[in-house]
Amino acid sequence: MAIxxxxxxxxxxxxxxxxxxxxxxxLFALQFAANPVYxxxxxxxxxxxxxxxxxxxxPAISVSAFKEGDLTSLPEAVRAxxxxxxxxxxQRHSRHFHDANSLAVYEASLQGWFAPHLLPEGATASAxxxxxxxxxxxxxxxxxxxVHMLATLGQGGGAEFLGEAGGENxxxxxxAKVLAAVEARAxxxxxxxxxxxFNFVHWLDFLTERGVRLELPAGSRIMETxxxxxRSRIVPKEExxxxxxxxLGVGPxxxxxxxxxxxxxxxxxxxxxxxxxxxxxQFAFPPWARVQVVSPETGREVAEGETGLLRIYDxxxxxxxxxxxxxDLGVRRGGExxxxxxxxxxxxxxCSLQSA
Amino acid sequence: xxxxxxxxxxxxxxxxxSPAMIEEACRTLKRNREQYLAIxxxxxxxxxxxxxxxxxxxxxxxxxxxxxxxxxxxxxxxPATLAAGLDGFFREITGDKLQALITQDLGMGLRLxxxxxxxxxxxAQRAAMASGPEFIFxxxxxxxxxxxxxxxxxxxxxxxxxxxxxPSGAAFLPRLFAHSLYDTDHKLGACLEVAEWRGGNTAxxxxxxxxxxxxxxxxxDETLAELRRRVPARSRLLTYGHxxxxxxxxxxxxxxxGARKVxxxxxxxVVAWDQLGCLSPHVLYVESGAGSGGxxxxxxxxxxxxxxxxxxxxxxxxxxxxxxxxxxxxFYEVRAxxxxxxxxxxxxxxxxWTVVYEAEPRFQLSCLHRFIYxxxxxxxxxxxxxxxxxxxxxxxxxxxxxxxxxxxxVAQLGRWGVTRVCPLGKMQQPPLAWRHxxxxxxxxxxxxxxxxx
Numbered sequence: 001m002a003i004x005x006x007x008x009x010x011x012x013x014x015x016x017x018x019x020x021x022x023x024x025x026x027l028f029a030l031q032f033a034a035n036p037v038y039x040x041x042x043x044x045x046x047x048x049x050x051x052x053x054x055x056x057x058x059p060a061i062s063v064s065a066f067k068e069g070d071l072t073s074l075p076e077a078v079r080a081x082x083x084x085x086x087x088x089x090x091q092r093h094s095r096h097f098h099d100a101n102s103l104a105v106y107e108a109s110l111q112g113w114f115a116p117h118l119l120p121e122g123a124t125a126s127a128x129x130x131x132x133x134x135x136x137x138x139x140x141x142x143x144x145x146x147v148h149m150l151a152t153l154g155q156g157g158g159a160e161f162l163g164e165a166g167g168e169n170x171x172x173x174x175x176a177k178v179l180a181a182v183e184a185r186a187x188x189x190x191x192x193x194x195x196x197x198f199n200f201v202h203w204l205d206f207l208t209e210r211g212v213r214l215e216l217p218a219g220s221r222i223m224e225t226x227x228x229x230x231r232s233r234i235v236p237k238e239e240x241x242x243x244x245x246x247x248l249g250v251g252p253x254x255x256x257x258x259x260x261x262x263x264x265x266x267x268x269x270x271x272x273x274x275x276x277x278x279x280x281x282q283f284a285f286p287p288w289a290r291v292q293v294v295s296p297e298t299g300r301e302v303a304e305g306e307t308g309l310l311r312i313y314d315x316x317x318x319x320x321x322x323x324x325x326x327x328d329l330g331v332r333r334g335g336e337x338x339x340x341x342x343x344x345x346x347x348x349x350x351c352s353l354q355s356a
Numbered sequence: 357x358x359x360x361x362x363x364x365x366x367x368x369x370x371x372x373x374s375p376a377m378i379e380e381a382c383r384t385l386k387r388n389r390e391q392y393l394a395i396x397x398x399x400x401x402x403x404x405x406x407x408x409x410x411x412x413x414x415x416x417x418x419x420x421x422x423x424x425x426x427x428x429x430x431x432x433x434x435p436a437t438l439a440a441g442l443d444g445f446f447r448e449i450t451g452d453k454l455q456a457l458i459t460q461d462l463g464m465g466l467r468l469x470x471x472x473x474x475x476x477x478x479x480a481q482r483a484a485m486a487s488g489p490e491f492i493f494x495x496x497x498x499x500x501x502x503x504x505x506x507x508x509x510x511x512x513x514x515x516x517x518x519x520x521x522x523p524s525g526a527a528f529l530p531r532l533f534a535h536s537l538y539d540t541d542h543k544l545g546a547c548l549e550v551a552e553w554r555g556g557n558t559a560x561x562x563x564x565x566x567x568x569x570x571x572x573x574x575x576x577d578e579t580l581a582e583l584r585r586r587v588p589a590r591s592r593l594l595t596y597g598h599x600x601x602x603x604x605x606x607x608x609x610x611x612x613x614g615a616r617k618v619x620x621x622x623x624x625x626v627v628a629w630d631q632l633g634c635l636s637p638h639v640l641y642v643e644s645g646a647g648s649g650g651x652x653x654x655x656x657x658x659x660x661x662x663x664x665x666x667x668x669x670x671x672x673x674x675x676x677x678x679x680x681x682x683x684x685x686x687f688y689e690v691r692a693x694x695x696x697x698x699x700x701x702x703x704x705x706x707x708x709w710t711v712v713y714e715a716e717p718r719f720q721l722s723c724l725h726r727f728i729y730x731x732x733x734x735x736x737x738x739x740x741x742x743x744x745x746x747x748x749x750x751x752x753x754x755x756x757x758x759x760x761x762x763x764x765x766v767a768q769l770g771r772w773g774v775t776r777v778c779p780l781g782k783m784q785q786p787p788l789a790w791r792h793x794x795x796x797x798x799x800x801x802x803x804x805x806x807x808x809x
Contacts (some may be wrong), residue, residue, distance in 0.1 A: 037694065040694055041689070041693040041694075061690060062687055068690050069694060294685075295675075296675060296682035297705070297706050297707055299682075307675045327683040327686075329679055346677070
């Protein structure tokens with residue numbers, strides 16, 4: 001599979017509707033041919049590349065399929081890396097396989113969209129930025145696509161990993177150690193803190209218990225990515241961001257959320273550091289990806305402003321499947337979306353047990 | 357017809373209650389009970405309940421009309437589902453059946469009226485009377501109104517003042533029923549109060565715990581454990597925990613021409629109240645004597661559900677709930693594409709109904725709203741072994757079996773802990789005298805006075 005995606009992808013160029021469609025159809029044909037799990041899925045729906053003219057007709061496979069079989073076109077021998085979904089103990093994990101080539105595409109994709117959102121000042125400013133990840137190191141969490149992403153971002157910039165991998169899927173951190181590292185880096189100028197929502201809850205809990213309040217240098221910023229998966233109490237987004245502002249001195253326009261998952265190779269961001277709105281933020285994916293918000297009832301795209309399930313077409317998902325049906329709900333806003341989160345039964349269930 | 361502002365649940369949603377208001381309401385209820393209800397006779401109360409139930413079955417009864425007109429918006433059930441559910445319940449409420457319930461639970465029809473003796477008691481020179489609580493606080497749950505209706509009726513038979521707390525957003529039907537009782541007999545209605553709030557409002561609930569001598573509660577294990585800590589020891593606490601149900605179809609019952617009939621019965625259980633009650637099946641276990649029996653049955657069931665959808669459509673769902681169904685379907689679509697051990701049938705362009713056939717026999721909780729699993733098993737022992745995770749939490753088993761097969765199967769189910777076995781197709785229609793979760797509902801309310809002559 002010869003793919004020149006990485007080299008030709010400058011954000012915002014080369015992926016107009018027509019080009020995107022061409023790339024998508026070509027990639028679909030390749031994946032249909034080389035990924036037997038996906039091919040069987042498409043065949044069961046009666047869809048083959050010959051019958052598809054528009055990328056929207058490409059069958060999107062559920063993220064849960066990454067847990068079921070080996071959803072990849074890579075033969076076992078060349079699977080150099082595998083990323084797992086995070087999840088609570090006892091659940092099956094997603095598996096997203098990579099070889100050197102597809103990993104390079106993943107890295108190019110994540111760099112290409114991260115930079116304009118978290119480092120809009122350009123290369124010089126970013127070289128000076130102290131990047132501190134609250135996650136464990138790549139060595140301690142080799143199967144985390146997020147940690148791999150943070151390690152990739154850090155190359156050259158000197159990212160420091162401050163968290164620890166404790167237990168099977170428990171990421172933890174030593175609050176005092178993180179505090180010391182952040183304070184040390186902040187002496188030299190603005191810092192960027194990166195981590196999952198629960199990483200931040202753990203650390204903010206520590207700071208709050210000790211009554212510590214930091215005033216990070218102007219231009220300091222935070223990249224927070226959602227998901228709790230039972231690893232801390234759930235703090236509503238607004239509350240978490242207020243808490244960050246209060247304890248770290250980082251204003252809301254400097255707090256950016258990332259939407260990503262191990263099953264994807266591109267990410268969405270809900271603003272640009274320093275310029276982000278304080279309310280009604282929407283996530284945008286890079287030009288080499290498309291988002292659809294589809295009705296759970298009909299599977300068709302919902303109207304503008306309506307709620308549905310997010311479906312992502314990600315050209316950077318080279319060796320797995322480009323068209324991924326997520327289990328997350330969002331509100332359609334143009335080509336972007338407001339994130340509502342994972343669909344779960346919230347209504348009163350009477351005397352019936354919650355679904356497993 | 358406009359409902360008068362009579363109950364707390366009639367107040368606009370923004371109305372808030374204070375503990376003092378609740379206390380005042382309790383006092384009034386008790387005073388009214390003393391004046392109007394304590395003095396009534398059982399035959400008079402039975403007549404009144406049976407008449408009210410009969411009214412509910414009449415197409416032009418104003419309360420029924422309101423239920424069917426406003427119910428879909430207020431409850432999420434389609435009119436046909438509501439009508440079928442209400443009819444199934446109220447048809448059971450006749451004078452004879454109420455009488456039979458009292459006799460079953462208390463031994464004699466007039467136990468609640470004064471000391472009386474059965475023949476055996478007479479012989480032993482004994483008599484006995486049963487008295488109900490002065491004040492019952494019901495903590496209702498869920499969206500199916502029948503258990504709440506029944507609780508109210510039992511409380512009327514025991515001449516108790518009653519305060520019914522519904523979960524927030526779920527008071528519509530209990531409130532209508534209370535209005536219908538008030539309409540039939542104002543004085544009786546004056547002994548009832550209906551309110552709704554989100555559970556866990558300790559300030560209000562503590563007042564009610566103090567005022568009541570009996571509390572009935574339906575809810576999750578955590579909710580019930582919390583209530584056990586909060587309800588004073590002098591008060592009787594009757595709890596109904598989380599329950600699940602399943603169907604069991606024997607090979608003989610589903611053989612030949614029988615299969616279609618059994619599938620229709622199973623569909624009725626999935627359709628009733630959109631499968632949202634603890635008596636609704638999550639799984640149908642099908643004995644697969646010869647090969648693909650289960651799969652064939654699943655296909656028949658899908659056809660039935662498709663047919664029923666045309667006349668009794670499932671209620672509309674909030675997007676979040678539909679998304680849960682869509683996610684689960686997407687998961688099984690992947691599985692079905694890869695293994696003949698899984699198949700699925702889905703309504704087109706909607707989440708209205710879903711049948712998942714899985715060779716894997718482990719009990720699986722459904723996401724309900726007409727989403728049913730069909731799983732093949734060798735025999736009942738196989739099914740029970742695979743349902744071990746929910747043992748102790750199973751209410752009803754809907755059984756399709758031949759006459760010869762039934763008795764030993766029921767014995768096996770009973771020993772395993774199932775509290776109710778009924779024909780498949782009747783799971784959501786327990787008879788009036790059924791023992792809710794294995795307990796006699798009326799007998800649990802009363803206190804006996806024994807008289808040794």
